[in-house]
Amino acid sequence: MLQNHHSFWERQKRVPLFEALTRHAMRDPHPFHVPGHKMGRSFDRGGREWYGPILPLDLTELSGLDDLHQPEGAIREAQALAAEAYGAEETRFLVGGSTAGNIALILTACKPGEKIIVQRNCHKSVYNGILLARAKPVFVVPAVDPVTGAAVGLRREDVERTLMEHPDAKAVFITNPTYYGMGIDLKKLVSIVHRFGVPLLVDEAHGSHYGFHPDLPASAMQSGADAAVQSTHKMSTAMTMSSMLHVQGNRLNRDRLFRILAMIQSSSPSYPLMASLDLARRHMVVAGRKEMDQVLPCLQQFRERVSTLSWVTLPAVTEESVYATLDPFKLMLCFRTRAITGFQLQGELEAQGIFPELAELGHVLLAASTGTLAEDVELVWNTLHARSPLYDDGAKNASAAGMLASHFTREQAMPMYEAADADAQSVPLSEAIGAVAAEMVIPYPPGIPLLVPGERIDQQAISLLQKLKESGTRFHGVKDPQLNEIQIVLGRNRW
Ligand SMILES: Cc1ncc(COP(=O)(O)O)c(C=O)c1O
Structure with a gap:
């Protein structure tokens, strides 16, 4: 046991991908390969001072540097060390953020027309994954924290009931923790979801540090989830966009997952980003x-x-x-x-x-x-x-926070992907009540869609959007970023 423990530390001190990059750079090579800055020799003078030190490591799939899409050397080793550190059976590095991991998981779990049970306050990447997969989301509305007004996690009984009502659902997809750091008892949810024989997929974008300190909650992997996507760049120390996908168990088709990942990630993944994952993992284990x-x-x-x-x-x-x-x-x-x-x-x-x-x-x-x-x-x-x-004017307003809370219960008038592909027209926001949304309306931050295609636009949604507009919130996903107008599905209005 002690021997194992000792070898864990010895292994985790290594950073094979970073070592391979620095080893290569120190050979003083003659680069006849992309990228064109040739390890920093040709680069804008104004930017050189800032970018200079990292450019010699901005390499490509050279001998000894492995290939993210067919890892056999340094990247394979680095991913194996990450799997060991994060308690996964296998880990894959992501260079397109958790966005890439979320999309890949949904494309893996669902074929067109298949159902997936989804926490309604998920990040937009989850909805985009559902659209790309042409899957049918069954939304579960989260609990709302009465103190902050924030939408938090799913209630176990709601997930259980939804699984009973939709025995053909292929997976359950949740976000844990939320952007604001609130989480559920994941272990208990895992055991419910597994009783139905489907995988629990967790967007753990904000929990890459979980499990590394006794004051922190257990991670999704430690709790028994089938897959977890972590933005190692958010709450840990990797460079922006550098994320990880962890998997365990046999409820998810891993061959399909890895094939899909290779389709949606760049064929030229950034080595500085990937090596930053290697370094962030070591830093977390050694110094976290x-x-x-x-x-x-x-x-x-x-x-x-x-x-x-x-x-x-x-x-x-x-x-x-x-x-x-x-x-x-x-x-x-x-x-x-x-x-x-x-x-x-x-x-x-x-x-x-x-x-x-x-x-x-x-x-x-x-x-x-x-x-x-x-x-x-x-x-x-x-x-x-x-x-x-x-x-400190004494005017108490305990529910002032979280304007976005509790506004996720809306009629799903038509499948999301059909509404997104339908002929649409623009109407003034104030005139859209009763219409079916043709676009995603995403107040940003935090990036959680308030309306998704196919949802019937109600008075509550309009009032809330007006209020957010007045307060200066920006909107993603929409044709008119000022949100004076909104895209609705032609011929499906009820007014
Ligand atoms: C809950 C959640 N999931 C996923 C993402 C996407 O992560 P990334 O920016 O790493 O692509 C975010 C980003 O803000 C997020 O908040």
Whole structure:
């Protein structure tokens, strides 16, 4: 056992892909291959100072550097080490973010016309995967946290009932944790889903650090999920777009999954990105816990300090919570007063040089990580504290946060892919009540569609979209980004 333990550490200290790249660069080679900057020799002068050190590693599928789509050497080894570290049977590196992993999982699980049970507050990549697969989503509406107003995870009984009502569903797809760090008891959900013989696929984009510290929830792999997609670039230390797909068990056809991944990822995946996954994995295993030991007490102290303010609050797991876990690295500042919006506070924080992850009407989300310094947290506290007299007007508004919450129950008037492909027309937003949406309307951030194609547009959706528009929210997925007009399916309106 000790021997095994020892060899785990010895193995995990290695970074085979990064080592292969640096070894190659140090040979001082004569590059007659792409990319054309030839390891940085020809590059814009203004950019060279910043990009310079990394360009010699921006290589391609050369001898000794393996091939992501047919891994037999350094990439295979790096992925095997990642699988070991993250508790998966197999791991694949993603260079197109979790977006690529989510799409690949859905294309693997569903053939055209097949059903998939999906958490309604999933990221847009999940809906795009469903559209590409021409699958039929069966949406399950998430629980809503009454304290923050945020849509959180699925209730087990809702998933169980949906599985009973749709025995032909091919998989269950959930997001855990949410962008805001809230999560469910995944182990319990896994055992329910597996009773029905289908895989549980988890978008764990925000949980790449889970399982690496006793104060953190267990990861999807540790909880027994069949597949998990992690944005290693979000809450861990890989470069942007670098993500991982972990799989275990035999409920998912892995050959098909890997074939599909090769179709949807670039044939020229970036080596600096892939090697950053190798480094992020080693860093998490070797230094993650120690760095978290330093950051977590600062975040805990911050929580305690914020609890003394009357105008702002942070979510916490309690007996009454509709979620079971909370990521201590996510600080969701929710207002208890209407004296301020998230966009305003974002501006005030930015004036101090503090850049939040996102702002919505009723809250601001700060994402900390192992890279967060005590002085960063102190500056946020000082800013909040200094602004307190302005906002502490006593006007309590416990449900001001999460304007997006609880707005996911809508009639699915026609299959999503049919509506997306149908002849459409633009109508003013205010005149769209009763029509069927032909496009996805995605307030961004956080990137969770408020309307998906095929859904009947109701008064609630219109009011909410108007409010978001007025507050300056941006919209993705739509033809008119100002959202003065919305695309509806021709001839399917009920008005
Ligand atoms: C819940 C969730 N899933 C998936 C994604 C997509 O991840 P990526 O940006 O790595 O493609 C995001 C991105 O914000 C997300 O929030």
